[in-house]
Amino acid sequence: xxxxxxxxxxxxxLFDLYGYDFTRYSRASLKRRVVRLCSLDKFPSFAELxxxxxxxxxxxxxxxxxxxxxxxxxxxxxxxxxxxRDEVLPVLGTKPFIRIWHAGCSTGExxxxxxxxxxxxxxxxxxxxxxxxxxxxxxxxxxxGIFSLSLMKQxxxxxxxSGGTQDFSSYYTAQYGQAxxxxxxxxxxxxxxxxxxxxxxxxxxxxxxxxxxxxxxxxELQDRVLKLFDASLGTLGYLALGTKETLKFSAVQNKFKQLxxxxxxxxxx
Amino acid sequence: MEENHLNPTCEFLLIGGSAGxxxxxxxxxxxxxxxxxxxxxxxxxxxxxADSSLSDLLGSKTLNPTHEVEDKEPITPxxxxxxxxxxxxxxxxxxxxxxxxxxxxxxxxxSIDVTFESAAEVYGPGLVAILLSGANxxxxxxxxxxKRAGGRAIVQNPDTAQMxxxxxxxxxxxxxxxxxxxxxxxxxxxxxx
Numbered sequence: 433x434x435x436x437x438x439x440x441x442x443x444x445x446l447f448d449l450y451g452y453d454f455t456r457y458s459r460a461s462l463k464r465r466v467v468r469l470c471s472l473d474k475f476p477s478f479a480e481l482x483x484x485x486x487x488x489x490x491x492x493x494x495x496x497x498x499x500x501x502x503x504x505x506x507x508x509x510x511x512x513x514x515x516x517r518d519e520v521l522p523v524l525g526t527k528p529f530i531r532i533w534h535a536g537c538s539t540g541e542x543x544x545x546x547x548x549x550x551x552x553x554x555x556x557x558x559x560x561x562x563x564x565x566x567x568x569x570x571x572x573x574x575x576x577g578i579f580s581l582s583l584m585k586q587x588x589x590x591x592x593x594s595g596g597t598q599d600f601s602s603y604y605t606a607q608y609g610q611a612x613x614x615x616x617x618x619x620x621x622x623x624x625x626x627x628x629x630x631x632x633x634x635x636x637x638x639x640x641x642x643x644x645x646x647x648x649x650x651x652e653l654q655d656r657v658l659k660l661f662d663a664s665l666g667t668l669g670y671l672a673l674g675t676k677e678t679l680k681f682s683a684v685q686n687k688f689k690q691l692x693x694x695x696x697x698x699x700x701x
Numbered sequence: 702m703e704e705n706h707l708n709p710t711c712e713f714l715l716i717g718g719s720a721g722x723x724x725x726x727x728x729x730x731x732x733x734x735x736x737x738x739x740x741x742x743x744x745x746x747x748x749x750x751a752d753s754s755l756s757d758l759l760g761s762k763t764l765n766p767t768h769e770v771e772d773k774e775p776i777t778p779x780x781x782x783x784x785x786x787x788x789x790x791x792x793x794x795x796x797x798x799x800x801x802x803x804x805x806x807x808x809x810x811x812s813i814d815v816t817f818e819s820a821a822e823v824y825g826p827g828l829v830a831i832l833l834s835g836a837n838x839x840x841x842x843x844x845x846x847x848k849r850a851g852g853r854a855i856v857q858n859p860d861t862a863q864m865x866x867x868x869x870x871x872x873x874x875x876x877x878x879x880x881x882x883x884x885x886x887x888x889x890x891x892x893x894x
């Protein structure tokens with residue numbers, strides 16, 4: 433049984449020793465992840481997990497990767513991608529150069545989905561996709577662009593549901609149970625570690641996507657991150673959130689207008 | 702007095718169900734009083750399309766306000782909440798909901814175990830959890846956590862369930878407080894304070 437106070441101690445260690453601040457993460461989810469990791473890595477007690485985190489920087493990497501959620505997929509919520517195709521990309525296409533930020537991109541399935549949309553809209557050549565996450569190891573997967581071949585059938589169905597008309601398998605090379613996505617897509621992706629909790633704005637973007645990341649933050653941190661996005665968007669830039677996330681009730685909501693039923697907002701001032 | 706001691710006030714009612722549970726809810730919801738004194742959350746296995754019409758359909762069966770949970774929404778009495786498709790539903794200490802898109806549990810997202818366990822930590826003896834029809838093991842681990850925290854565990858009578866496996870599995874793994882058919886369930890919920 434892990435007590436609330438145990439989690440507090442662990443979070444203090446993480447901040448004092450390594451500068452990671454998880455104190456404003458949704459506690460219920462975070463605690464569940466810590467309990468899960470304790471059992472996955474067979475720690476006899478919480479104290480031993482804490483000792484390992486404090487004293488083994490190599491284990492810290494695994495800890496951060498496992499307590500944060502890295503579940504993602506290509507073309508998740510096809511209607512969302514259809515809205516990007518039909519309503520957002522035509523507007524972005526009027527710009528000479530397009531900068532897109534995938535904040536908290538995890539292993540990058542959504543970044544590659546976006547790159548495919550841009551290619552099909554003939555915009556990929558003048559686009560750059562910035563993919564950031566706090567976990568260096570997941571970014572390595574983004575760089576490689578290799579995903580499990582067994583998922584491609586499902587991704588292909590979602591791609592078609594999103595309005596895709598090409599043969600989805602033309603975007604990757606299948607090899608040894610893996611699908612490696614084309615260099616043409618990956619060369620437009622710039623990866624970098626970035627912690628939404630502690631790092632500031634680093635560029636001005638035309639579109640920021642941050643889907644199913646804010647649900648892991650408490651209200652106050654959500655608000656702070658939304659301000660960071662506001663500060664990182666150019667005039668008339670777009671912000672896209674997850675299906676169950678909203679700008680409503682946030683400090684920046686008056687500066688944005690929701691496009692349609694999908695969770696896409698346009699910055700109006 | 703003894704009765705009161707055994708049945709402390711209910712602060713939160715959870716209902717979990719899988720295959721065959723919608724039919725039960727369609728019969729149960731119209732039987733519930735329109736001024737429920739407790740919040741109710743429904744955790745149902747369903748197709749992971751973003752189809753939110755299920756909450757409208759359930760809402761049409763009751764006068765109590767019914768909607769899909771929004772992230773960080775406060776849990777208020779008298780409201781019937783539906784766990785959104787394809788997210789786990791968690792409960793925070795300050796009695797708000799959190800959503801979570803982590804790995805499936807028991808092949809399910811939302812998982813009934815995840816919500817029952819999370820709510821048990823926060824509500825303890827004030828929690829009542831009901832497990833309905835289903836063909837999956839999800840829910841039993843959650844009911845065990847509810848009982849361990851002092852809450853009450855109820856299952857649908859497997860004889861009345863379209864898919865008896867889920868309530869039956871719970872019955873064989875922990876002491877269940879009540880085994881109810883739909884009418885008994887309605888009477889019990891309407892008597893909660």
